[in-house]
Amino acid sequence: MSFPKDLPLEDVFASIADGLFTVDADWNVTYFNEAAGRITGILPIEAVGRKCWDVFRSSLCDGNCAISDCMEREERIVNKSIFIIRSDGSTLPVSISASALRDGDGKVVGGVETFRDLTEIHAARRDAKDIYRFENIVGRSPGLEKIFAILPRISDSEATTLLLGQSGTGKELFARAIHNLSPRRSGPFVAVNCGALPETLLESELFGYKAGAFTDARKDKPGRFELAHGGTIFLDEIGDMPGKLQVKMLRFLQDKFYEPLGGVEPVRADVRVIAATNRNLEQAVADGTFRQDLFYRLNVVTLTLPPLSARQEDLPLLIDHFLGELEASQGKDIRGVSEDALHVLLHHDYPGNVRELENILEYAFILCPGGFIQMEHLPEYLQPEPGAPGRPDPLRGTMNAIKRRAARQAVKRNNGKKMAACRELGITKDTLRRLLATSRKGK
Amino acid sequence: MKTATPELICLACYRDRLASVCENADGYKLFEIRDDKFYPAGLLSLPSKDPMDRTSAILACGVTTFLCGAIRNQTRRSLEAGGITVLPWITGSETQVLRGYLKDSLADLAMPGTGV
Incomplete structure (x- = not known):
């Protein structure tokens, strides 16, 4: 059906609830409707004449432009989920549709993009999932529900916590949940993988260094303990921590003091420690690769996370959860998993x-x-x-x-x-x- | 005008302009500011998207000021916690931004709706 030629287009565009903007062939914004202004927080008068990437500021800008894609592939894009960054630094999930604009001869003269604020839809989806969700942990299996029941009490305490479980069971997610539920929730959560860095780098990364501690140390660098002050530090793969650092760790757990590399004065940090490992620490102690005194200091509260094979009933929820996250971050219209793949x-x-x-x-x-x-x-x-x-x-x-x-x-x-x-x-x-x-x- | 001691600044770039969204940047370009002039001081390719890793990378280089386009609050907090001064919501080519920085006229390069 063709569009009636005598209709006032601006009135039509101004009346729709979705944001809409057009660009010319040089990516300058040529039209920006009121809804676009409301959703982005940018007045139409400020947007017109500016480059579209400076106005829209989406996860697709800088190399993955939807309109450019439409021009190249001669196709429309419909309902792609992305996010934009508003001027206050908050992110806003939106669904976009885009198309190239052509003149009577078929030559590309620009593009049009419409976008819809998905905040409420995302919130509604999150609320629905919250029934089987604790912080960011998804599941309803008995093993997990037991942990959900004790997690708030563990969070309320200041006790050093040791998370045990196979690789991939979500130890960092649980550590974050403990932090988010604790009185330290307004402080930082700092995660460090002790197995990922060589000994010398791990020491300076954890405890920081003072200017002159070594060549190129031109000024003080704060360590992760200092950055975590008032919050929680999560030490993943603690079983891989080298022996020298185990001694420093032990001292910190005993009196909350540590010494930065090249420092002469001990520094105090108000940090709660949550450690995790997939190794058998008792065996490591018996083998002499992990200090017994550190093991006892860490092992105040221990939580063993079940492997996924022991929580099969959580699979449909987890699949739904991950697909939702991927959809939000990658903006593909995936409707689910076919029967045989499921x-x-x-x-x-x-x-x-x-x-x-x-x-x-x-x-x-x-x-x-x-x-x-x-x-x-x-x-x-x-x-x-x-x-x-x-x-x-x-x-x-x-x-x-x-x-x-x-x-x-x-x-x-x-x-x-x-x-x-x-x-x-x-x-x-x-x-x-x-x-x-x-x-x-x-x- | 910028004078005083040499300083190292970092631009979150997409190709030869500032990335419109800091997290989309395909490279961090470093410049030394000395005697009211800027000198290229290297390029950091960005293997990890983790703000903490990126912050560690630029801190290790001795960067004191970070210039970028739109930036998420979380990323900004991570940079500022490392002691870096963040100058966000700027648009323009590398040269425009560097000249704006030298002449204290970055406000002219503010993204719409930000009132930098």
Whole structure:
């Protein structure tokens, strides 16, 4: 349908609730409606004439521009989730749609972008998930609920806490939760991976150094303990801490004092320590690689986090949670996981725990162009072997049988909504009706 | 005009201009300011997006001032906690920004709606 030529376009654009702006071929903003001003906090009069990236300030600017993408690919972009940064430094989730603008000869003369504030939608989604969520930890398995029950009491105390669990069980997430629930929540949370840095660097990173402590130390550098003053420091992989530093750590845990590299005066830091490891510290003590006195100092309150294999019932919630996060950060319109891919995800052992699940979904998110994550989007090691028993081959059978199967599955995926299934498959409703009818006859 | 002792400043850049969003920057460019002139002092490629890692990287170089476009509060706090002066909400090419810094006229390069 063509747009009536005599309508006052500015009045039309001013009346819509979504933000809308247009740019010319040099990326100068040529129009900025009132809603755009309200959402971004920038007056239309300030925006017009400026470069669009200076006005919109989104996660796509600086190299991934949606309008530029539309111009190159000659396609529209619809409902892409991104975020923008407002002038007060806060981030705002928005959904954008974009298109190139062409003149009568088809030459590109600029672009148009509309955007919708997703703050309320995100808040509503978060509220719904909060039912099975504690701080940022998602789950409802009995093992996790037990921990949720005691976490507030652990947080209220000032006790040094040791988190044990396999790699990828979310030890930092629990440490953050303890900090966020503690009286120190308004102070900083500083995380350090003790296994990631060589001994000398780890010492200066943790305790800082004084000017002149070594060549190139031209001025004092604060360590992470100083940066964590009034808050919490999270020492991950504490089992990998070298022996010399274990002595310094022990002293800090005993009297809250430490000495920066090259310093002569002990410095006091008001910091709560949460440590974590996936190693068996008792064994390390027995082997002589970890100090017994430090182990006892750390082991005041110990929390053992369950592996993902022991909390299978949390998988659907976690999958939903990670897909939501990926959607918000990467801005792809992924609607979920197809049945057969979900079957594989729910029956995998996850030796790498929650981190492995997160990585699998991130991988699938990259490969999936849109719609539903399918089997072929999962990493190769999760793909079933050809001819494996119990896994129907979606491409086996005659062409008609494959089409009928695809039609049935699309309707199922879309909760019985046939028009949505048509859109997903790119077919008309008559074609879908015919495929379903022959499918019923074939049963 | 900037005089006094040499100082090291850092620009969060995208190509040859300031990145519109600090976190999108594809490189941190370092410049030494000496005798009212600026001298290129290196480029930090950005392997990690963690604000703490990025802060450590520029602190290790001795940067005292950080100039950028839009910046998240969290990133800004991380830089300022390390003792770095952050001058955000600026737009323009590298040269424009450096000249603006030397002449104390960065307000002319303020992003719309920020009133720097």
